[in-house]
Amino acid sequence: MQRTTRNILFVSSEAVPFAKTGGLGDVCGALPKILKKLGHDVRLVLPRYWSMSHKAHDLEWEVSPMEVQMGNCILWCGVLKGWIEDVPVYFIEYEKFFGRAGLYDDGYHEFSDNAARFGFFSRACLQLCRSIDFKPDIIHAHDWQTALVAPYLKIWGSDREYFRNTASVFTIHNIGYQGKFPADVYDFLGLGLENFTESKFECHGRIHFMKGAVFYADAITTVSPTHAEEIMTGIGSNGVAQYIERRRKDVFGIINGADYDHWDPDNDPLISQQYSLVHFSGKAFCKETLQREFNLTVDPGIPLIALISRMSYQKGKHLLIPIIEDIVHHMRVQFVILGKGEKHMEDYFGGLPARFPGRIGAWIGYTERKAHVMQAGADFLLMPSLYEPCGLNQIYALRYGTIPIVRDTGGLRDTVIQYNEQDGSGTGFMFHNPTPSAVYNTVGWVVSTYYDRSPHIDAMRKQGMGESFSWVDSALRYEKVYTHALARRKVWA
Ligand code: ADP
Ligand code: GLC
Secondary structure, eight states, X not given: OOOOOOEEEEEOSXXXXXXOXXXXXXXXXXXXXXXXXXXXXXXXXXXXXXXXXXXXXXXXXXXXXXXXXXXXXXXXXXXXXXXXXTEEEEEEEOHHHHSSSSSSBSSSSBOTTHHHHHXXXXXXXXXXXXXXXXXXXXXXXXXXXXXXXXXXXXXXXXXXXXXXXXXXEEEESOTTOOOEEEGGGHHHHTOOGGGOSTTTTEETTEEEHHHHHHHHOSEEEESSHHHHHHTTSTTTSTTOHHHHHHTGGGEEEOOOOOOTTTSOTTSOTTSSSOOOSSSOTHHHHXXXXXXXXXXXXXXXXXXXXXXXXXXXXXXXXXXXXXXXXXXXXXXXOEEEEEEOBSHHHHXXXXXXXXXXXXXXXXXXXXXXXXXXXXXXHOSEEEEOOSXXXXXXXXXHHHHTTOXXXXXXXXXXXXXXOBOOTTTOOOSBEEEOOOSHHHHHHHHHHHHHHHHHOHHHHHHHHHHHXXXXXXXXXXXXXXXXXXXXXXXXXXXXX
């Protein structure tokens, strides 16, 4: 069948290699490249954060100055241009909003002007299209930071003609962050007083970015089929289920792919020895390297469990706090922990290595290298998430022969196959209840399997390494969503 190629503008607040605080950056760095390979004219827009230097990232001026009309004023910004492989990336440069350390917060508190920063960014993306004369068929926006793109496309009169045939797709990566702000920024955003209603932007007297996108976008996606169902039910939606449910016909769940150019032990330059399903012996050396790097007792025979994630409630690390000491007292197991986030969790986990030398290692912070070294060296990856729209780390873990231990939710359910004790099949261990005792019992199950049924562990590693979460499959699904969105756009117009 003949495929239609389209003009697609990706609008995001993060994309690897320029800016990343989590999986959003991985996805927005990878998916445009694949869509480009499929023949589309894809371009990406990011804010130009303070951390991006012209020199290091080879950025050049594209437009300067560019006028951006907000609701009650005009702002003047600049636009730089760089590349991710052959995908052009435009950077909106506006010192007052983005010339500071941190993407959304200063490490302790969210920036108080986030609504204005990202509302402006969303407007600027539309202005950019006009300035460089790029008429997108699709604008694909991600999470609350760019949630206003879809509304602006439909309620900003002066743009109406230019974007008459442009449809919007809004992807929810993390429903825990919806963009709720005091309403005093509403005039600046210029969304129209008539739209400050409960079904669109208003939420208990505040402005709610994500609700606005859910109302106006031509299609809404999230990053796994199970999570798509979850966000339309009360339990999984963090309060917005009723609005998303109204759009059920336009809601799609598409699982993320993995960028195996970056996450494959067979060609990973960041690990101490490369390995694959066929040549697996390198993994043992990676385990030894990891044990040394985190000052653990070097022992090939002890199960080693890694945690690689933001220290937030979403990731369920707090479930471990009441039980990790009991686990280490009662089971012969080691832990390595990487991440930053909630201060009390950083303090707690950061203090464990001194109290359990040789058994628990921790690095409070995040480096890409350590994440790779841990994926390669660990036997297991623990993700007790309360909710997980997709989750990339368990997908990477599978490829590294590191067995995921996950809670049965969202994308974790869609990517991990439960271990079957009868025949050793499956790719991971899954538990249901978000409680410390469920985590404790599951780790007990894992450890006993490691010691008592080691052929099953080998079989699971192999089965997991054979799985493939290809971005091409996901990109082909997005193409279908784009077609759906364009059809819906016609009805709206
Ligand atoms: P999320 O996006 O919810 O953090 P994902 O599993 O989708 O979860 O993506 C995690 C990605 O972020 C992985 O590439 C992982 O290596 C990386 N990562 C994990 N912890 C951190 C952290 N504290 N800071 C930045 N990136 C992190
Ligand atoms: C979010 C989710 C995560 C998902 C990532 C990329 O931050 O928490 O589950 O994998 O976005 O889509």
